[in-house]
Amino acid sequence: MDDRASEQVWLAGFRILTRPIGRLRRFGVGRLIELAARLVRCPRLRSLVARGRAVHDLGVAKFATLAGAVIMSSVVLVWSAHAFGASSVWFAFIVVWVPMVAVGLLSRVVQVRLPDRYHELRRFERTGRVYERIGVRAVKWMLRRGPLAVFNPDLHLPAERTSAKLAHLEQRMRDAEASHAVLFVATLPIVAHALVRGWWVAAAATLLFDLLMNGYPVILQRYNRARLAARFAPTATGDRSASQW
Numbered sequence: 001m002d003d004r005a006s007e008q009v010w011l012a013g014f015r016i017l018t019r020p021i022g023r024l025r026r027f028g029v030g031r032l033i034e035l036a037a038r039l040v041r042c043p044r045l046r047s048l049v050a051r052g053r054a055v056h057d058l059g060v061a062k063f064a065t066l067a068g069a070v071i072m073s074s075v076v077l078v079w080s081a082h083a084f085g086a087s088s089v090w091f092a093f094i095v096v097w098v099p100m101v102a103v104g105l106l107s108r109v110v111q112v113r114l115p116d117r118y119h120e121l122r123r124f125e126r127t128g129r130v131y132e133r134i135g136v137r138a139v140k141w142m143l144r145r146g147p148l149a150v151f152n153p154d155l156h157l158p159a160e161r162t163s164a165k166l167a168h169l170e171q172r173m174r175d176a177e178a179s180h181a182v183l184f185v186a187t188l189p190i191v192a193h194a195l196v197r198g199w200w201v202a203a204a205a206t207l208l209f210d211l212l213m214n215g216y217p218v219i220l221q222r223y224n225r226a227r228l229a230a231r232f233a234p235t236a237t238g239d240r241s242a243s244q245w
Contacts, residue, residue: 065105066106066109069102072102073102076094077094080095086202087201089201089205092205092206093205095190096213104179112179113178114181119174121222125222126226126230127226132223136223140223143220155172155176161232166228173221173228180214184210184211190206191203194206
């Protein structure tokens with residue numbers, strides 16, 4: 001086939017392929033196609049699409065983090081139950097420690113929140129004396145220097161004591177308190193299960209670890225918020241007392 005014949009075949013094929021587009025133009029669809037092409041080239045639309053993709057990617061990352069933490073925690077707990085026995089003290093420690101670590105890691109992407117009414121400080125809490133009598137100062141000293149400090153590195157007074165940064169600090173305290181409060185309550189059915197099975201040592205150990213790792217951190221954050229409100233009142237808590245940070 002010579003060049004002229006090849007050119008005629010190519011033109012015939014091109015007309016066949018473009019014939020549907022010509023029919024669409026008769027109905028005004030061609031203008032819609034041109035408008036769509038312009039929108040694709042629009043910088044604002046591209047920005048919106050990029051933001052949508054970023055939000056989608058962030059959602060996928062959060063889901064992957066959540067699923068990974070749940071799967072890994074479940075694997076460790078099942079392995080521990082088989083390795084040490086569900087009635088052992090070691091398992092009592094792990095069944096409290098592993099969920100706490102998982103929630104601490106997940107708080108970077110998904111934060112546990114409780115209603116504001118829960119966080120309201122009662123009258124007996126505003127001086128902090130009750131909590132000091134049950135050893136909250138010792139717990140505060142240990143948490144500031146122990147491995148748990150890794151999960152809450154920003155639970156300290158900011159260098160600039162502005163209203164915005166103090167409000168942010170108080171919100172972080174509320175978030176930490178909410179996480180430990182949920183974990184404390186979630187561990188109680190495990191204690192009840194151990195009691196029903198007659199595992200008295202496991203029940204006592206689990207409750208003790210739950211108090212130390214979740215109960216006291218809840219008390220500590222309520223104690224700190226009362227002192228924060230007393231020193232920098234009025235803050236987001238709106239509470240006042242005579243204690244100092």
